Amino acid sequence: MTEAAGVTYTKVDKSYFDKRGLRRYAGVWSLWALGVGAVISGHFSGWNLGLAQGWGSMLVATGIIAVMYLGLTYSLAEMSPALPHTGGAYSFARTAMGPWGGFLTGLSENVEYVLTPAVIVFFIGSYMGAIAGTPAELQPLWWVGFYVFFVGLNVIGVELSFRVGLVVTLLALGCLVTFWIFSIGHIDFNRWAMNVGPGGVELPEGGGPFLPNGWHGVLLCLPFAVWLFLAIEQLPLAAEESVDPKRDMPKGILAGIFTLIVSAFMILWLNPAVVGVGSFKLGTSGEPLLDGLRAIFGEERAWMVQVLALVAVLGLVASFHTIIFAKGRQIYSLSRAGYFPSGLSITHGTRKTPHVAMVSGSFVALAVMFALWFGLGAEGGGKVIGGVLLNMAVFGAMFSYFMQGLSFVLLRRNRPNIERPYRSPFGVIGATLTMIIAVVTLYIQVTGDPTYRQGVIFVAGWFVLCILYFLLVGRHKLILSPEEEFALDKSGSGH
Numbered sequence: 001m002t003e004a005a006g007v008t009y010t011k012v013d014k015s016y017f018d019k020r021g022l023r024r025y026a027g028v029w030s031l032w033a034l035g036v037g038a039v040i041s042g043h044f045s046g047w048n049l050g051l052a053q054g055w056g057s058m059l060v061a062t063g064i065i066a067v068m069y070l071g072l073t074y075s076l077a078e079m080s081p082a083l084p085h086t087g088g089a090y091s092f093a094r095t096a097m098g099p100w101g102g103f104l105t106g107l108s109e110n111v112e113y114v115l116t117p118a119v120i121v122f123f124i125g126s127y128m129g130a131i132a133g134t135p136a137e138l139q140p141l142w143w144v145g146f147y148v149f150f151v152g153l154n155v156i157g158v159e160l161s162f163r164v165g166l167v168v169t170l171l172a173l174g175c176l177v178t179f180w181i182f183s184i185g186h187i188d189f190n191r192w193a194m195n196v197g198p199g200g201v202e203l204p205e206g207g208g209p210f211l212p213n214g215w216h217g218v219l220l221c222l223p224f225a226v227w228l229f230l231a232i233e234q235l236p237l238a239a240e241e242s243v244d245p246k247r248d249m250p251k252g253i254l255a256g257i258f259t260l261i262v263s264a265f266m267i268l269w270l271n272p273a274v275v276g277v278g279s280f281k282l283g284t285s286g287e288p289l290l291d292g293l294r295a296i297f298g299e300e301r302a303w304m305v306q307v308l309a310l311v312a313v314l315g316l317v318a319s320f321h322t323i324i325f326a327k328g329r330q331i332y333s334l335s336r337a338g339y340f341p342s343g344l345s346i347t348h349g350t351r352k353t354p355h356v357a358m359v360s361g362s363f364v365a366l367a368v369m370f371a372l373w374f375g376l377g378a379e380g381g382g383k384v385i386g387g388v389l390l391n392m393a394v395f396g397a398m399f400s401y402f403m404q405g406l407s408f409v410l411l412r413r414n415r416p417n418i419e420r421p422y423r424s425p426f427g428v429i430g431a432t433l434t435m436i437i438a439v440v441t442l443y444i445q446v447t448g449d450p451t452y453r454q455g456v457i458f459v460a461g462w463f464v465l466c467i468l469y470f471l472l473v474g475r476h477k478l479i480l481s482p483e484e485e486f487a488l489d490k491s492g493s494g495h
Contacts, residue, residue, distance in 0.1 A: 006099070006100075006475065007099045007475040007476070007478050008475065008476045008477070008478065009338075009478050009479065009480055009484070010338070010477055010478065010479055011480075012479055012480075016479070019346050019347065020332070020336050020345050020346060020347050021347055021352050022086065022158070022240045022241050022347065022352055022353075022354075023157075023158050023159075023241065023352040023353075024240070024241055024242065024243050025158045025159050025162060025241055025243065026158070026162055026238055026241050026242045026243065026248070026252075027242075027243055027244075027248055028248045028251045028252050028255070029166065029252075030162040030165070030166060030238075030252075031235055031238060031242060031248055031249065031251075031252025031253070031256070032252045032255045032256050032259070033162065033165045033166040033169040033170075033322075034162070034165055034234070034235060034238055034252070034256075034322050034325065034326075035231075035232045035234070035235045035252060035253060035256030035257070035260075036169050036173070036232075036256050036259050036260060037165050037166075037168065037169035037172070037318040037319060037321065037322040038231035038232065038234050038318075038319055038322040038323050038326065039228070039229055039230060039231050039232050039256075039260055039319065040169060040172045040173065040176075040260075040263075040315050040318050040319055041120055041123075041172075041315050041316045041318065041319035041320070042227035042228050042229070042230055042319070043176060043228060043260075043263055043264065043267050043289075043315065044172075044176075044287075044288075044289050044312055044315040044316065045123065045285075045286060045287055045288060045289070046224065046227040046390075047224050047225065047227045047228050047264075047267075047268070047288075048224075048271070048272075048282040048283065048285055048288040049224050049283060049284070050220070050221035050223075050224030050225060050283075051196065051272055051279040051280075051282050051283040052196070052200050052280075052283030052284065053196070053200070053212065053213050053217035053218070053220050053221050053283075054194075054196040054208065054209070054210070054211060054212035054213065054217055054279065055193045055194055055196065055210075055268075055272055055279045056194075056209070056210035056211050056212075057211050057212065057213065057217040057218045057220075057221045058221045058224070058225065058268060058279075059268060060211070060218045060221075061218050061219075061221030061222050061224070061225040062221075062225040062228060062264060062265065062268055064218075064222065064225070064437060065222060065225040065226055065228070065229060065437065065441070066225075066229070066261055066264070067433060067437065068401070068433065068434050068437035068438060068441075069229040069232060069257060069260075069434075070257065070261075070426070070430065071405070071426060071429075071430035071431055071432075071433045071434035071437075072232075072233060072401055072404065072405065072431075072434045073232060073233070073253050073254065073256075073257040074254070074424040074425065074426050074430050075404065075405060075408040075424055075426075075430060075431045075434065076233060076235065076236055076253055076404070077249070077250035077253045077254055077422050077424060078250075078408070078420055078422055078423055078424040079092045079236070079404075079407070079408060079411065080235070080236035080239055080245065080249045080250070080253070081245055081246040081247075081249045081250060081420075081421040081422055082411075082418050082419060082420045082421065083095060083418075083483075083486060084239040084240070084242070084245035084246060084249070085239055085240060085333070085481075085482045085483045085486065086237055086238075086239055086240040086241075086329050086332060086333040086336075086482075086483075087102075087106070087237075087333035087334070087337070087481075087482075087483040088109070088233075088234070088236035088237040088239070088329075088330065088333070089105050089106065089109050089233070089236070089400050089403065089404050089407075090102045090103070090105050090106030090109065090330075090333060090334060090339075090483065091236075091333070091483040091486070091487075092105075092236075092404060092407040092408070092411070093105035093106070093403050093404070093406075093407045094483055094484065094487045095407075095411065095415065095483075095486060095487040096406070096407040096408075096410040096411045096414070096415075097403075097406070097407065097410060098487075099475065099478065101403070101407075102339075102483075102487070103334075103339050103470055103474075104403065104467075105399075105400055105403040105404070105407070106330070106333075106334045106339060107463060107466050107467075108395075108396045108397075108399040108400040108403065109330055109396060109397075109400045110330060110331065110334070110396070111392060111393065111395070111396030111459055111462065112231075112393045112394075112396035112397045112400065113234070113323060113326050113327040113330050113331075113361070113396075114327060114361050114364055114365050115365065115368075115389050115390075115392050115393040115396070116230075116231065116319075116323050116393040117147075117320055117323045117324055117327065117362075117365060118365040118366070118368065118369050118389055119389050119390045119393060120316055120319050120320045120323070121142075121143050121146050121147065121320055121369075122139075122143065122369065122389075123286075123316055124142065124143075124146055124313060124316045124317065124320060125139040125140075125142035125143050125146075126139070126286070127287070127309070127312070127313050127316065128142050128313065129142065130309075131306070131309055131310060131313070139373075140369070140370065140373060143366065143369060144366065146317075146320065147362050147365075147366060150317075150320060150321050150324055151324060151358050151359060151362050153321065154321070154324050154325055154328060154353060154358055155348060155351060155353050155355040155358065155359075156351060156353075157351045157352075157353060158241050158351075158352070158353060161321075161325055161353075164321060165318070165321055165322050165325070168314050168317050168318040168321060169318045169322075171311065171314045171318075172311075172314045172315040172317075172318045173259075173263070174311075175289075175308065175311045175312055175314065175315065176263055176266070176267065176289075176315075178308070179267075179270070179271075179289060179292060179293060180266050180267075180270055182293075182296050182297075183270045183271070183273075183274050183292060183296060184270070186274055186275050186295070186296050187270060187273035187274055187275065188206075188273065188275050189273040190206050190207055191205070191206035191207070191275075191278075192206060192272060192273050192274065192275060192276075192277060192278035192279070193206075193269075193272040193273040193278065193279050194206050194207055194208045194210075194279070195208055195278045195279055195280050196208050196212050196279050196280050196283070197209070197212055198212045198213060199212070199213070200212070200213070200283070202278075202280040203280075206278075219440070219444050220444065222437075222440065222441045222444055223391075223394060223441060223444060223445050226394060226397070226398075226441065228260065228264040228267075228268075229257070229260055229264070230393075230394070230397055231319070231322075231323055231326070231397075232253070232256055232257055232260060233397075233400070233401070233404070234322070234323065234326035234330075235249065235252060235253050235256065236249065236253075237325075237326050237329040237330055237333070238325075238329065240482075241329075246421040247421070250421070250422040267289075270292075271288055271289065271292050274292045274295050274296060275295060276295040277291050277292050277295050287312075289312055289315075290308070290309055290312060293308050293309075324358060324362070327357070327358060327361045327362075328353070328354040328355075328357045328358035328361065329354060329357075330357075331344055331345075331354070331357035331358075331360065331361050332344070332345045332347070332354035332357040333345075333481070333483065335357065336479065336481045337478060337479055337481040337483055337484050338474060338477045338478040338479040338481075339470065339474050339478070340474070342477070342479065343356065344356050344357050344360055345357065368389070369389075372389075389455070391445060391455040391456075392455040392456075392458060392459050394445065395442065395445070395455065395456060395459050396459065398438045398439075398441055398442040398445075399438075399442070401434055401435070401438040402434075402435050402438045402439060402442075404434075405431040405432065405434040405435035405438070406431075406435060408424075408428070408431040409428050409431050409432065412427070412428055
């Protein structure tokens with residue numbers, strides 16, 4: 001056993017890592033699909049709630065959040081090939097800030113990746129229940145069914161995971177492109193997109209102000225704009241399953257963010273402008289894309305809307321599938337290094353996938369969902385799942401963005417000799433902007449949404465329990481995983 005920086009490392013033999021092996025498969029397009037697929041559900045629903053503050057407010061907020069994600073993704077494009085480990089954000093923070101920085105960053109990502117699929121599968125259950133005509137009381141069966149099926153796909157093998165991810169991501173993007181094409185001839189921007197006035201009132205004739213509620217309205221839109229990009233940061237978690245992470249990781253990350261930026265501004269421009277829809281209606285809609293399709297095709301072609309509704313579910317499925325992948329790798333990396341119980345990092349004997357981590361994380365998510373559903377009743381549980389859990393996931397994301405931006409700055413300053421196959425053209429300025437916007441967004445959520453404050457309390461309680469575990473147990477059982485060895489290298493190169 002060895003000690004460093006207030007932690008103790010336990011020596012393990014070769015068999016420890018033999019039981020925790022991964023298989024390399026992913027190329028640029030697989031990585032692109034992993035990043036875009038994780039986010040694409042946010043282009044089908046969620047973002048539109050910001051339209052209650054007016055179209056212009058949502059446009060400006062989306063621009064600000066796009067800057068945050070550009071700063072983040074360019075920073076990741078530099079850090080991920082320089083530190084090509086499955087740990088991702090935990091790995092960057094561990095090297096930059098020591099064990100506690102790595103643990104807290106990993107913990108915040110853990111909250112995001114465990115709870116985000118739970119939120120998504122809740123919406124999948126709502127869509128499927130409406131399409132199949134099943135009663136609301138049976139919605140939990142949809143949750144369990146989708147978890148079993150997609151965790152199973154991820155366990156079978158990394159090759160199948162990436163192939164399925166690529167297919168469903170392309171289908172989801174195809175659904176969005178279809179909407180863009182058909183909507184072009186059915187829009188009246190000034191009448192419908194600009195139909196929100198000061199105080200959020202509807203303007204029947206349109207022609208409303210660009211910022212109905214001023215800059216305060218823009219700030220209130222920031223959390224909703226996040227949903228157009230949330231989870232693109234999971235790509236570095238696939239580093240040890242990438243064929244050539246030093247070459248492919250920057251290409252995959254940057255191709256992913258620019259795809260999402262184009263899609264985000266297209267959906268923001270066209271969806272509210274469709275005749276008969278409008279920003280005011282979409283500001284409270286649970287299915288904005290389908291609202292637009294119904295308005296375009298009308299009752300006489302309702303069958304087409306039904307078909308496209310099934311395709312639209314693929315947007316949710318794409319994110320659900322890819323974030324389950326990320327959740328497994330995130331839990332695996334923290335467990336392999338001893339921050340979480342090491343049994344969680346055992347991989348499948350022949351498939352080489354972190355099945356224990358994926359199954360365990362899914363059980364936790366389902367347990368929380370069932371507790372809320374049956375504890376509060378279908379209606380009350382649904383509101384909490386759609387609100388509190390969603391915002392808890394965003395809290396984890398914003399905290400991790402701040403820590404990743406800080407990690408970039410510290411690595412540039414303190415570890416200049418690390419080999420960097422790619423260097424961010426925005427450098428420290430880009431990372432600093434990411435940190436600032438993340439803090440502002442977090443502040444707006446905490447002060448502007450009482451439901452979110454309740455979620456913060458739950459997350460804080462979970463953080464306290466995990467910190468106590470690490471303080472009393474975990475920090476005395478760390479293991480020299482690739483992330484830890486890299487961080488402890490004193491040569492300055494990190495190798």
